[in-house]
Amino acid sequence: MTEIHCEAEFDLGVTSAIYGKSGVGKSTVLRMIAGLEKADAGLIQFQDEVWFDDSKKTNRPIAARNIGFVFQDFNLFPNMTVEGNLKYASVSGKKISKETMHLMEVTELTKLLKSYPRELSGGEKQRVSIVRALCQNPKFLLLDEPFSALDDESIGDLMYEIKVIQKEIGTTVIVVSHRKDVILEMADSVVHMQNGQTIVQGPPSAILTKKF
């Protein structure tokens, strides 16, 4: 079993990235922030809210953290259309909110509302998944290797969508990726992990051009 030590601070309203080779623990860190995995020790705090603190045996449940999460794949529920996925993801579970519909419009995805996930390309699925992850107005959006299964053109579309959404609603985004080019393009800050540890955090242009 690999030990992972991560120290990081993420600013609100910007895109931060966690970078490192496959298997270094980036996704595990993201999952711990979301509450999908439990850390052995340490502190996870969002502004004044303590989500995890092993010294006080605090571990806030997943739902109480109110986080949007997009996995590398298998995000959308295959038995529902895009519209069905968005309705189910809403707070009521039955109706798409005006805000969500507006996001679908600015990201030019409304034409896909009646489609089932199996009818969408990989890029379209990820783009819809991001909008779905925002249906309950989460505190921030976690993206776990969202670009891994996509071609370059789809990656470009997805990055553009994230920028549009961030400009539209000021979402805080934390993205995990092993691709330097993507992080250099879209992130304002990056945490570089190596051998299960945080090496450094800072602007991508400074961090990702150095060798560690």
Added chain:
Amino acid sequence: MDYTPFLVTFKLACLTTLILFVIGIPIAYFIAFSKWRGKAILESIMMLPIVLPPTVLGFYFIFFLGPKSGVGKFFEDTFGHSLAFSFQGILLGSVIYCLPFMLTPIINGFRSIPKNLIESTKLLNKSKVNALWNVFIPFIKKGILNGILLTFAHTIGEFGLVLMIGGKMEETNVASVVIYDEMNAMNYDVVHRYALILLIISFILIFCLNLLTRKSTRSDIA
């Protein structure tokens, strides 16, 4: 020709399938997702009827639920007749015997749900019941249908268990037992007719099962 045995057979198959459908989904969900350490033992007990000879199951049914047992006496006092040699008795025996045929495809279905889908429902603050109804059951509907068809087909073909628990009373006289009796009486014409009808029904069920499996394989590859 007397069609009553077919009516008894279908009644038994329909009720067995319905009962197992209702109880099978929560049991399968528990076995598939529970972290309880004892669930391997529970699962083994549930699957025992697959390997157990029907006559063994029938014997233990009579032993534990027959007229001389505590449960049997309670049933007789409450309902006025014993479980053994009654339709309720063969129904109970059939439900126990067919449990693995309903459970196995549903458990496999639940276990095939991608972890990300399950976690997505938690991240969206959906309760377990809500997620089960809206996401998981639709995801495994082919497995459920598989379980329903297998259970129904298996119940129609039951012989040893029904004979031991139900005997040959009017309300427990299923088609497979009638075939056995008519065979012993050398009434081959009657046997032919009963056997052919059962054969056709069984073929239709297996054909449907095959179509379902082939459709699943094709859509998985797509």
